[in-house]
Amino acid sequence: MSLSMFNDCLYGRLRQQAGQHWHDYVSHTFVQQLAAGTLPHAAFQRYLTQDYLFLLHFARAYALLVSKLHTLPEMRAATTSLNAIVSELPLHLTYCAQWGLSESDIVNDAEAPETLNYTRYVLDIGHSGDALDLLAALMPCVAGYAEIGLGLLNNPATVMRNNPYAAWIQNYGDESYLAGVQASLTLFENIARQRGGESRFDALANIFTTATRLESAFWQMGLNAGNTSNALISACSR
Amino acid sequence: MSLSMFNDCLYGRLRQQAGQHWHDYVSHTFVQQLAAGTLPHAAFQRYLTQDYLFLLHFARAYALLVSKLHTLPEMRAATTSLNAIVSELPLHLTYCAQWGLSESDIVNDAEAPETLNYTRYVLDIGHSGDALDLLAALMPCVAGYAEIGLGLLNNPATVMRNNPYAAWIQNYGDESYLAGVQASLTLFENIARQRGGESRFDALANIFTTATRLESAFWQMGLNAGNTSNALISACSR
Amino acid sequence: MSLSMFNDCLYGRLRQQAGQHWHDYVSHTFVQQLAAGTLPHAAFQRYLTQDYLFLLHFARAYALLVSKLHTLPEMRAATTSLNAIVSELPLHLTYCAQWGLSESDIVNDAEAPETLNYTRYVLDIGHSGDALDLLAALMPCVAGYAEIGLGLLNNPATVMRNNPYAAWIQNYGDESYLAGVQASLTLFENIARQRGGESRFDALANIFTTATRLESAFWQMGLNAGNTSNALISACSR
Amino acid sequence: MSLSMFNDCLYGRLRQQAGQHWHDYVSHTFVQQLAAGTLPHAAFQRYLTQDYLFLLHFARAYALLVSKLHTLPEMRAATTSLNAIVSELPLHLTYCAQWGLSESDIVNDAEAPETLNYTRYVLDIGHSGDALDLLAALMPCVAGYAEIGLGLLNNPATVMRNNPYAAWIQNYGDESYLAGVQASLTLFENIARQRGGESRFDALANIFTTATRLESAFWQMGLNAGNTSNALISACSR
Numbered sequence: 023m024s025l026s027m028f029n030d031c032l033y034g035r036l037r038q039q040a041g042q043h044w045h046d047y048v049s050h051t052f053v054q055q056l057a058a059g060t061l062p063h064a065a066f067q068r069y070l071t072q073d074y075l076f077l078l079h080f081a082r083a084y085a086l087l088v089s090k091l092h093t094l095p096e097m098r099a100a101t102t103s104l105n106a107i108v109s110e111l112p113l114h115l116t117y118c119a120q121w122g123l124s125e126s127d128i129v130n131d132a133e134a135p136e137t138l139n140y141t142r143y144v145l146d147i148g149h150s151g152d153a154l155d156l157l158a159a160l161m162p163c164v165a166g167y168a169e170i171g172l173g174l175l176n177n178p179a180t181v182m183r184n185n186p187y188a189a190w191i192q193n194y195g196d197e198s199y200l201a202g203v204q205a206s207l208t209l210f211e212n213i214a215r216q217r218g219g220e221s222r223f224d225a226l227a228n229i230f231t232t233a234t235r236l237e238s239a240f241w242q243m244g245l246n247a248g249n250t251s252n253a254l255i256s257a258c259s260r
Numbered sequence: 261m262s263l264s265m266f267n268d269c270l271y272g273r274l275r276q277q278a279g280q281h282w283h284d285y286v287s288h289t290f291v292q293q294l295a296a297g298t299l300p301h302a303a304f305q306r307y308l309t310q311d312y313l314f315l316l317h318f319a320r321a322y323a324l325l326v327s328k329l330h331t332l333p334e335m336r337a338a339t340t341s342l343n344a345i346v347s348e349l350p351l352h353l354t355y356c357a358q359w360g361l362s363e364s365d366i367v368n369d370a371e372a373p374e375t376l377n378y379t380r381y382v383l384d385i386g387h388s389g390d391a392l393d394l395l396a397a398l399m400p401c402v403a404g405y406a407e408i409g410l411g412l413l414n415n416p417a418t419v420m421r422n423n424p425y426a427a428w429i430q431n432y433g434d435e436s437y438l439a440g441v442q443a444s445l446t447l448f449e450n451i452a453r454q455r456g457g458e459s460r461f462d463a464l465a466n467i468f469t470t471a472t473r474l475e476s477a478f479w480q481m482g483l484n485a486g487n488t489s490n491a492l493i494s495a496c497s498r
Numbered sequence: 499m500s501l502s503m504f505n506d507c508l509y510g511r512l513r514q515q516a517g518q519h520w521h522d523y524v525s526h527t528f529v530q531q532l533a534a535g536t537l538p539h540a541a542f543q544r545y546l547t548q549d550y551l552f553l554l555h556f557a558r559a560y561a562l563l564v565s566k567l568h569t570l571p572e573m574r575a576a577t578t579s580l581n582a583i584v585s586e587l588p589l590h591l592t593y594c595a596q597w598g599l600s601e602s603d604i605v606n607d608a609e610a611p612e613t614l615n616y617t618r619y620v621l622d623i624g625h626s627g628d629a630l631d632l633l634a635a636l637m638p639c640v641a642g643y644a645e646i647g648l649g650l651l652n653n654p655a656t657v658m659r660n661n662p663y664a665a666w667i668q669n670y671g672d673e674s675y676l677a678g679v680q681a682s683l684t685l686f687e688n689i690a691r692q693r694g695g696e697s698r699f700d701a702l703a704n705i706f707t708t709a710t711r712l713e714s715a716f717w718q719m720g721l722n723a724g725n726t727s728n729a730l731i732s733a734c735s736r
Numbered sequence: 737m738s739l740s741m742f743n744d745c746l747y748g749r750l751r752q753q754a755g756q757h758w759h760d761y762v763s764h765t766f767v768q769q770l771a772a773g774t775l776p777h778a779a780f781q782r783y784l785t786q787d788y789l790f791l792l793h794f795a796r797a798y799a800l801l802v803s804k805l806h807t808l809p810e811m812r813a814a815t816t817s818l819n820a821i822v823s824e825l826p827l828h829l830t831y832c833a834q835w836g837l838s839e840s841d842i843v844n845d846a847e848a849p850e851t852l853n854y855t856r857y858v859l860d861i862g863h864s865g866d867a868l869d870l871l872a873a874l875m876p877c878v879a880g881y882a883e884i885g886l887g888l889l890n891n892p893a894t895v896m897r898n899n900p901y902a903a904w905i906q907n908y909g910d911e912s913y914l915a916g917v918q919a920s921l922t923l924f925e926n927i928a929r930q931r932g933g934e935s936r937f938d939a940l941a942n943i944f945t946t947a948t949r950l951e952s953a954f955w956q957m958g959l960n961a962g963n964t965s966n967a968l969i970s971a972c973s974r
Contacts, residue, residue, distance in 0.1 A: 078330070078331075078332060078335070081326070081335060081339075082326065082327045082328075082329070082330075082335070082864075083327070085323045085324070085325075085326035085327040085335075085339070085342075086323070086324070086327040087323075088319070088320065088323035088326075088342070089320045089321070089323040089324040089327060089383075089625075089626065090320075090625070090626040090627070091320070091626075092316070092320075092626065093316075093367075094316060094346075094349050094350075094367075097316070097319060097320070097323075097346060098346055101319075101323070101342060101343065101346050104323075104326070104339060104342075105339065105343065108332075108335060108336055108339050111332050112332075129331075129332075135849055135850075135853055135953075136849075138853050138856075138857060139849055139852050139853050139856070142852075142853070142856030142857055142859070142860045143852060143856055145327075145856070145859075145860050145863070146856045146859050146860065149565075149566075149625075149859065149863050150565065150566045150567075150568065150628075150629075150796075151566070151628045152626075152627045152628035152631065153626075155628065215697060216697060216698070216701065217697065217698055217701075218695065218697060219694065219695020219696065219697055219698065220695065221691060221692060221693065221694060221695055222692070222693055222695065225692065225693075239849075320626075327863075327864065328863075328864045328865070329864075330864065373611055373612075373615055373715075374611075376615050376618075376619060377611055377614050377615050377618070380614075380615070380618030380619055380621070380622045381614060381618055383618070383621075383622050383625070384618045384621050384622070387621070387625050387803075387804070387863075388558075388803065388804045388805075388806065388866075388867075389804070389866045390864075390865045390866035390869065391864075393866065453935060454935060454936070454939065455935065455936055455939075456933065456935060457932065457933020457934070457935055457936065458933070459929060459930060459931065459932060459933055460930070460931055460933065463930065463931075477611075554806070554807075554808060554811070557802070557811060557815075558802065558803045558804075558805070558806075558811070559803070561799045561800070561801075561802035561803040561811075561815070561818075562799070562800070562803040563799075564795070564796065564799035564802075564818070565796045565797070565799040565800040565803060565859075566796075567796070568792070568796075569792075569843075570792060570822075570825050570826075570843075573792070573795060573796070573799075573822060574822055577795075577799070577818060577819065577822050580799075580802070580815060580818075581815065581819065584808075584811060584812055584815050587808050588808075605807075605808075621803075
């Protein structure tokens with residue numbers, strides 16, 4: 023399965039328009055180190071914790087999307103995405119526990135500026151615009167993670183044996199995750215047919231690219247935690 | 261099972277404050293004729309069609325509620341209610357088909373003023389207020405239907421044999437429906453503990469009573485369709 | 499001055515698409531009786547009272563519009579309309595006082611279903627859609643009143659001498675009111691250029707026509723109050 | 737005139753609860769250097785540019801507040817604040833021009849993460865909560881600037897002669913600015929009486945303190961630009 027069928031659609035055009043920003047996101051150093059299994063644990067832990075807080079607000083954004091739709095098939099599609107996030111969150115906590123992060127550690131952690139920035143930007147786009155604007159802000163996360171997961175799984179250079187991040191990679195390259203992404207992309211293209219038009223392309227591309235850059239900043243936040251931690255460790259070991 | 265445990269809580273106080281308006285709603289002539297099996301078919305068909313359109317917007321209101329919450333347990337509770345409505349809607353269509361109403365009849369029917377009034381009032385309360393205001397606007401429908409369903413089932417005067425509305429009565433007196441209602445009431449009381457206070461009681465009672473009156477108007481809309489239809493039929497048969 | 503310059507723009511197309519519904523609104527019996535000075539006082543009083551409550555929520559809708567815009571010139575244009583309503587409301591009360599309606603009569607009057615229906619519909623369109631959807635829901639009131647006011651002033655059949663409604667007619671045909679309308683239409687066309695497109699025309703026409711029909715229902719609510727009152731008076735005088 | 741009359745009210749309690757965070761904000765190094773006239777020009781320019789973008793979204797938040805209110809006196813109070821910002825923005829551009837910043841420089845500058853963080857946080861609080869939550873998020877900016885302006889003007893240590901920032905200090909200590917702040921605080925306390933209560937205090941304090949911290953981060957963003965610029969200048973001059 024691939025997401026290539028969406029290349030000719032609005033999603034494909036927005037992804038292309040994001041250009042280098044899209045490339046920076048899907049092949050971020052964080053992702054490369056995940057694939058090689060060399061990412062510092064502290065970086066991954068920081069990412070996991072903030073990703074939980076991110077997903078809470080991302081679920082709120084999908085709920086907002088449901089409230090902006092008016093037909094049952096569209097509402098069901100968006101509700102399915104909302105459910106996927108809401109039911110994933112407890113699994114996320116289980117996975118976090120394997121990384122030594124307790125539920126209270128996570129829930130009580132302060133939101134990083136990168137988390138707040140990204141989620142509240144998406145919510146504001148949703149409130150100030152329509153369902154198409156909101157979906158354009160949601161797609162970089164939804165479809166980008168599938169591209170990253172699939173890309174890593176299909177890349178022979180990806181280390182899967184003894185890679186502590188192998189389960190993460192499997193998860194985002196998984197058929198069931200991809201089916202959910204495809205459903206979201208289908209909803210996006212449906213809404214684009216109803217509400218799109220060339221006059222809106224630049225503004226939608228601006229939203230899509232901004233969300234893409236906020237994704238890169240989110241990876242970088244994780245990476246920085248690894249660096250700081252390394253720096254502290256190396257400082258201690260001198 | 262009963263809903264009596266909520267009598268001392270905010271729900272119980274609001275229900276009491278609604279007084280005669282609450283009584284008018286839960287023992288509306290429409291309900292009495294349902295219980296007796298004497299409701300004109302045209303009245304029920306009108307009700308069923310508009311109830312589908314109502315539920316679409318009611319689901320949007322629950323989605324809005326999810327977007328206004330900030331913790332996973334609260335979001336899950338509200339999402340469960342949203343799911344209950346969204347998954348019930350196709351069953352609703354199946355049930356409508358038994359009453360001779362096709363999906364396209366229903367989806368293409370214009371919203372009655374009573375439907376538009378009620379649903380947009382609830383949505384506006386949600387947008388202009390907080391989660392507690394919104395829940396106060398949602399509760400008369402959610403908990404009132406359970407009270408009606410349970411009340412009819414427990415009333416020996418209710419006709420269940422050869423009553424074309426027996427399935428409707430069973431549905432709203434059903435354990436699974438009641439469990440959902442109880443979960444909604446629990447969420448309501450939780451949010452009330454966080455955000456309530458005596459200063460807000462009058463405004464919340466105003467919202468609750470307004471929604472209660474809009475419920476009565478909704479029954480009346482159904483009833484009027486029956487009367488019109490009867491009038492037409494009796495006019496024809498002269 | 500005329501609004502004819504907007505005929506080729508989106509507003510002109512939407513107005514044309516509304517067809518008979520538009521005609522019913524701008525030449526409603528209520529309007530004809532205003533022009534002839536024959537409208538029952540009770541009808542006008544009912545209209546005035548509900549129009550105050552309507553304008554409160556209409557101002558909220560313009561405020562929502564401001565919150566959905568992102569550039570200063572657009573925000574200023576919408577804020578100007580908001581200000582026009584908010585500063586007009588005390589004048590509205592002064593005018594009402596001349597018709598024997600005190601501020602507390604008005605503020606404490608229950609919203610008529612027609613008022614609730616119309617205003618909450620507009621607000622919901624604003625929350626679920628974008629600035630263009632919201633403006634399409636606002637235009638029938640804004641531009642329709644100018645068309646009515648200008649039309650009555652320019653029509654030699656309109657009675658201006660000894661017509662108790664002459665001040666009302668003057669007000670909506672006034673240059674300063676028209677300048678505000680023109681500014682709103684200009685904002686609408688600007689947003690249409692940015693966010694419009696043929697794919698959206700049917701949905702926008704549906705919004706515009708719905709709001710137009712809700713305007714007619716609003717006139718009718720006033721008219722009905724006149725009839726009821728007349729009926730009561732004639733019943734008493736028998 | 738002072739703002740001390742609000743010490744016993746909710747505002748005073750929230751300000752006290754913010755504790756060290758409030759102190760850090762109102763006596764930030766940026767403010768101290770403004771008072772001494774020693775702030776690097778580049779820091780002030782960065783601040784001015786981002787403050788324009790900040791104010792655009794802050795105006796959107798006040799517009800959202802208007803849309804969440806339901807009585808004319810409250811709506812007028814909030815609209816007055818909205819107008820103050822919207823009419824100040826062109827003056828802001830004139831002032832910026834004196835600092836060598838053209839309108840297009842400013843309008844086209846990318847929002848700093850600190851600007852995006854702060855404004856979208858406030859907007860999200862407004863959408864997910866009620867008018868009281870939103871006002872709690874708005875007050876640190878509104879009332880804090882008055883406290884800073886008044887504090888600097890009343891402090892004999894403040895350099896007013898030959899201080900390039902004297903006009904800025906005058907502006908925020910000015911009677912007309914303070915009157916606006918007082919009106920906002922009065923609205924806040926009114927809404928607090930209607931919708932407040934001890935159960936909400938912790939959550940409101942959390943919002944108020946978060947916004948206070950985002951204010952400090954905003955000053956720091958300006959300061960950092962000064963440091964970077966100095967570093968670059970000193971690097972160039974080596």
